[in-house]
């Protein structure tokens with residue numbers, strides 16, 4: 001049987017893995033059969049991109065992709081020339097090596113029966129390229145948290161906003177949600193809802209004072225359009241916005 005070699009991925013298989021593939025099943029199914037959690041938000045119907053993989057070896061031995069798969073791949077985060085949807089990859093004849101794009105997998109946090117993600121198998125620490133908090137924002141958040149006894153941090157998520165699309169939602173954290181991403185910024189705990197992180201990656205949270213005005217400001221590189229009042233916005237990557 002052909003083998004599927006997985007390159008290490010911090011959340012899915014930190015050590016990498018090699019599995020024997022049943023050619024009658026898709027690559028996605030083979031991985032799931034081997035307890036390797038690969039997202040499959042559309043239940044493998046070629047209607048999402050969450051099972052996106054990059055085939056680094058053996059790409060030329062694969063069956064050609066269908067038009068549907070090509071159309072869907074156009075919407076994938078981190079598209080590369082050797083990208084494929086693992087749920088559409090069948091009939092392997094040769095060994096292949098695949099790599100999971102980091103961002104795709106974090107996009108939708110579905111829990112599938114028998115495959116619940118746990119805190120232990122999800123490394124949900126914020127990295128520097130995920131989110132940063134400026135010194136002035138740390139000072140401001142620190143005062144906010146101090147003024148709310150019992151709070152252990154701030155939780156950031158996105159909510160629908162009628163005006164233009166999304167708005168930021170900030171709340172005090174009294175009880176941590178284990179699925180949240182967590183970062184400690186100079187002693188301030190910031191939690192980000194797991195499904196919101198994809199839209200917040202690369203954001204700097206800053207605190208700006210301009211005369212009598214002062215505001216927490218999200219400098220989010222993923223935002224494309226803001227409404228006139230600046231309260232809500234849309235994202236540049238529409239396929240991801242559609243998954244809100």
Ligand code: FES
Pocket residue numbers: 039040041042043044045046047048049050051052072085086087088
């Ligand atoms: S699981 Fe949705 S396209 Fe593969």
